[in-house]
Amino acid sequence: MAFHLKPTYGKQSVPVFKIRKNGPQHTIVDMVVQIMLEGDVAESWLSGENHQIVPTETQKNTCYALALNTDFECGEEYAEALAGDMLRRHAHLDTVRVWVEEREWQRAVVGGEPHEHVFVSGTEPVR
Secondary structure, eight states: OOOOOOOEEEEEEEEEEEEEEETTEEEEEEEEEEEEEEESOHHHHHHOOGGGOOOHHHHHHHHHHHHHHOOOSSHHHHHHHHHHHHHHHOTTEEEEEEEEEEEEEEEEEETTEEEEEEEEEEEEEOO
16 A cells, blocks of 8 residues: 655744834743644655755754844744745745744833833743
């Protein structure tokens, strides 16, 4: 019996942290990212030559570079930008799945007022 394998691989638990400095008031984006890639990589899997495989270190560094160089308002926008970037730069990929969990940060209250750039970490991902 013949069957077709759809090779899938990726990187999980990539911490991405960005501080947006919008004048005196700062905001924080704190995410944990997982990427799964699919595409024409069967030759690499069958021959042992990894030229078609995007290394996990490259995936992680792409997460960091994209967060640094891209404006986004939420995890969904970041995930869309990350998937688009991976597909544009790696033509042999046909599917990129991205999961993003955002962790919440609260403004610290100083002197009875929310501080513009001091935060207290939340404990659970919000989405």
